Amino acid sequence: MSWLDRDEQQRRDRFLYGGARQRFTLCRAALRSVLCRELDCRNEHLAFEASEHNKPSATVRGRPAPISFNVSHSGRHGLIALAPGGRVGVDVEERVPHPNLDELIAAVMGPNERSELAAAPRPRRLHLFFNLWTMKEALSKAHGMGLSMDVARFEIPQAMREGSASGCFRFADTPDVAWRLHNISTEEFAAAVAHSPDRQ
Amino acid sequence: MSSTEERIRALVDANLQIEGRSAGQPMRLDLNIIDAGVSSADVVAFWRLVCEEFGIDIPADEFAGLLTPGDLIAYLDAQSG
Numbered sequence: 001m002s003w004l005d006r007d008e009q010q011r012r013d014r015f016l017y018g019g020a021r022q023r024f025t026l027c028r029a030a031l032r033s034v035l036c037r038e039l040d041c042r043n044e045h046l047a048f049e050a051s052e053h054n055k056p057s058a059t060v061r062g063r064p065a066p067i068s069f070n071v072s073h074s075g076r077h078g079l080i081a082l083a084p085g086g087r088v089g090v091d092v093e094e095r096v097p098h099p100n101l102d103e104l105i106a107a108v109m110g111p112n113e114r115s116e117l118a119a120a121p122r123p124r125r126l127h128l129f130f131n132l133w134t135m136k137e138a139l140s141k142a143h144g145m146g147l148s149m150d151v152a153r154f155e156i157p158q159a160m161r162e163g164s165a166s167g168c169f170r171f172a173d174t175p176d177v178a179w180r181l182h183n184i185s186t187e188e189f190a191a192a193v194a195h196s197p198d199r200q
Numbered sequence: 201m202s203s204t205e206e207r208i209r210a211l212v213d214a215n216l217q218i219e220g221r222s223a224g225q226p227m228r229l230d231l232n233i234i235d236a237g238v239s240s241a242d243v244v245a246f247w248r249l250v251c252e253e254f255g256i257d258i259p260a261d262e263f264a265g266l267l268t269p270g271d272l273i274a275y276l277d278a279q280s281g
Contacts, residue, residue, distance in 0.1 A: 104245045107249075147260070
């Protein structure tokens with residue numbers, strides 16, 4: 001796939017199996033296509049850098065591009081978010097049954113979230129879990145910490161846990177930064193977008 | 201007592217769905233589990249399980265840098281000293 005640069009090709013080659021490798025390749029090619037269109041640049045001039053916690057950013061001819069983006073894929077679904085500035089994070093997850101759902105809930109949810117999920121009937125529990133997880137993952141990716149953030153330490157706003165499609169969120173350690181959070185889930189997949197106009 | 205590698209292999213077999221690999225098959229120590237198709241939620245849950253199994257508290261930001269079995273085993277062996 002000549003659309004990918006050397007670093008991306010090396011990462012693609014680290015995937016052991018065809019399915020994950022193909023999904024990665026398609027997602028990166030789609031990201032490049034969208035960014036080239038938005039930034040009005042040629043693909044060979046577009047490159048990516050990674051922050052300390054591996055959050056990617058784009059450069060054009062070696063200069064930081066005036067756009068924020070984030071990418072997620074799960075199964076046959078992919079999601080790309082763009083923002084003219086600030087920080088953005090996304091997550092998408094296919095709603096597939098999970099053999100260790102209760103252990104997963106215990107690992108990644110806060111106390112109120114765990115109580116609400118425990119009270120939900122099992123099919124509904126899986127549905128709610130994926131909604132909450134994608135919102136948490138979108139926030140941690142937007143923040144820039146990704147997997148380095150212990151997501152059990154914060155909870156999704158109550159109104160959104162109860163079904164609101166969007167809301168405002170603030171991390172306890174940076175209460176001056178407001179994040180807009182959107183739950184864009186469907187019956188087939190869970191997905192969320194988080195964005196803040198602040199760079200820091 | 202089982203080696204660190206055997207204990208990690210048992211945790212991987214029981215909890216992670218690595219694309220193209222069945223439980224009990226040889227485990228590549230240099231394979232990044234994200235690149236092997238493991239979801240981020242499962243990675244977080246796996247982090248908790250490793251902490252529980254080995255009785256230590258690995259900070260989330262350190263675990264995020266230990267996404268191959270080989271790196272994780274080396275870290276755990278260093279911790280046990």
